[in-house]
Amino acid sequence: MDLKIAVLPGDGIGPEISEQGVAVMNAVCEKFGHKVSYQYALCGADAIDKVGDPFPEETFKICMDADAVLFSAVGDPKFDNDPTAKVRPEQGLLAMRKKLGLFANIRPVETFDCLIHKSPLKDELVRGADFICIRELTGGMYFGEKYQDDEKAYDTNAYTRPEIERILKVAYEYAMRRRKHLTVVDKANVLASSRLWRQVAKEMAPKYPEVETDYMFVDNAAMRMIQDPRFFDVMVTENTFGDILTDEGSCITGSMGLLPSASTGEHTPVFEPIHGSWPQAKGLNIANPLAQILSVAMLFEYFNLKEEGALIRKAVNASLDANVRTPEIQVEGGERYGTTEVGQWIVDYIKKA
């Protein structure tokens, strides 16, 4: 297969992990005989500094022209600490989601046995937890009508029926391929937008008779996730709830540096780690490249290249078993590997496989 990849390294540790993602992509393509080409593009604080726009038109064109986007991270403290800043790196991410029509954000919450001791939850609660959060990504409060003056401010949580239907369809399709259990998370006891979500879900559920659908209020879901994370298989929810719940999800597994995600929708899909740009670690060769590398696995799987994805996952597991790990997940007394060393080890494993 011919693959045209837009690479958006972004800020902080972004460029370092991006390099490892590309190296792994190259190794896999070589092994399986795929032809891959890359177009690099600016985004985030880096793009603001260079061209004054966190998601420049040129970057948008490169993304639209590609088969997939390999995204790393955006964000820089110089903007976080300046509330008057008019342009912010995060706006680049939101612009990318909106312009590429990326309405479905797929965030798997997976545990790695060898990292369970890093979880804030008890081993017996979290071991084996494995669910996917499908977060609606281009609607709700993030993009609804906003107003702000010194006395009053609001964000509108607007959803239309087609927006809800298309994300529920994605969620049902995932549930059909997994354990056939879908939890629709909302706040239908208070919010009108949630009541429409629930109404549409109730209408759609009979079309998927094999899937057990349940409905849960978001506050209850937040609690259930720490009390009994294995309850969940596929969870679907609106933009803001999904933002909050996926941070919770990524930390209960103890492996937040390892979780990839995919955003899909109308145009080119984007694959990226769940973690942020960790500016303090920039240039230190200590950032964990595994979430980025696993997003490359998700990229292959998106194109139904299952063996390619599986080989990457196998290589990542082997690196963990061999204790080839970056400092934050290294076992006590274990040797410390850098970003590039972990990436290289995985590349070598793939070449030898």
Ligand code: IPM
């Ligand atoms: C995420 C992030 C973004 C969001 C920020 C950086 C705008 O937290 O991808 O979850 O809120 O969606």
Ligand code: MN
């Ligand atoms: Mn978030």
